[in-house]
Amino acid sequence: MDVAIVGGGIGGLATALTLHQLGIGCTVYESVRKIEPLGLGINLQPYCVRELFQLGLEDRVRDLGIPARGLAYYTRRGQHVLTEKLGTEAGFDWPQFHMHRGAFHAMLADEVRRRLGDDALKLGHRLDRIERAGGKTVAHLVDRDTGEALDPVSPGVLIGADGVHSTVRAHFYPDERPPHWNRVIMWRGATDDVRILDGRTMVVAGTYRQKFVAYQVKKPPAGRGPGEPDIMLNWICELIVPEGTDYREEDWNRSGSMDDFAGAFVDWKFD
Numbered sequence: 001m002d003v004a005i006v007g008g009g010i011g012g013l014a015t016a017l018t019l020h021q022l023g024i025g026c027t028v029y030e031s032v033r034k035i036e037p038l039g040l041g042i043n044l045q046p047y048c049v050r051e052l053f054q055l056g057l058e059d060r061v062r063d064l065g066i067p068a069r070g071l072a073y074y075t076r077r078g079q080h081v082l083t084e085k086l087g088t089e090a091g092f093d094w095p096q097f098h099m100h101r102g103a104f105h106a107m108l109a110d111e112v113r114r115r116l117g118d119d120a121l122k123l124g125h126r127l128d129r130i131e132r133a134g135g136k137t138v139a140h141l142v143d144r145d146t147g148e149a150l151d152p153v154s155p156g157v158l159i160g161a162d163g164v165h166s167t168v169r170a171h172f173y174p175d176e177r178p179p180h181w182n183r184v185i186m187w188r189g190a191t192d193d194v195r196i197l198d199g200r201t202m203v204v205a206g207t208y209r210q211k212f213v214a215y216q217v218k219k220p221p222a223g224r225g226p227g228e229p230d231i232m233l234n235w236i237c238e239l240i241v242p243e244g245t246d247y248r249e250e251d252w253n254r255s256g257s258m259d260d261f262a263g264a265f266v267d268w269k270f271d
């Protein structure tokens, strides 16, 4: 059986590694032309870490991640409410890790190439549409940059791992409306060499209307200059914006402006 996976994000690449471990051949078709260390902090929960360890990635995950110890809640004035334990501290058999999403994604891509071969990850291949013909599924692919048609593929199984605006899902549910936006906007940033609490605890301050989240992550090796600190503080300022706010489709890579959110947090002063 041959399998085509559409989308080489974290889901698609982890699926490819799992299929390979089961002895099932697969190819990943990813729209972007280059895998870059995008994003900031991500939390790998114990049940996800278990899968990664079973894939033989324990050393690489430990190398990239900071094992989480706790999740500490504070009020908007910095008063401590409660600290929950996380990962092995909470009794799980596997740790939870704070990690740089881009470094994690790059590691998975590297493992897919190393184990399955360079040809198993086809970059610049965007799924344009799916067709059912003669009992077969045909995936029509285009070059992401030029829009030029590429050779169609007709796999035994096609797996959609192409994110929240999935072309695969749209094929099966053509009348489905776009995801409903809850008016939450998160501004993400990173600050060099700042340590909070014990370095392994995530801080969540405020309420669901206005929140500040912070935890430390290791910098991706690719983006670290010589002599630079290898730890940075990943932080998120989260606001519910008013109804009718001019909303542009979400994007993990759009630059934000401090003017858009810093005013709302100006009196949040913690020790």
Ligand SMILES: Cc1cc2nc3c(=O)[nH]c(=O)nc-3n(C[C@H](O)[C@H](O)[C@H](O)COP(=O)(O)OP(=O)(O)OC[C@H]3O[C@@H](n4cnc5c(N)ncnc54)[C@H](O)[C@@H]3O)c2cc1C
Binding pocket: 006, 007, 008, 009, 010, 011, 012, 029, 030, 031, 032, 038, 039, 040, 041, 042, 043, 101, 125, 126, 127, 128, 161, 162, 163, 164, 165, 166, 167, 252, 253
């Ligand atoms: C650039 C980026 C940065 C992110 N940063 C963070 C972060 O800092 N912190 C955090 O917690 N989460 C972040 N996320 C979200 C998180 O990685 C994902 O929500 C989660 O891992 C789910 O992964 P996924 O593989 O299902 O989807 P995604 O990570 O969204 O991956 C989907 C992949 O499919 C590809 N794709 C889409 N359409 C097509 C198509 N038609 N044909 C071929 N390929 C297609 C996309 O290019 C993408 O690589 C980020 C996601 C992205 C894409």
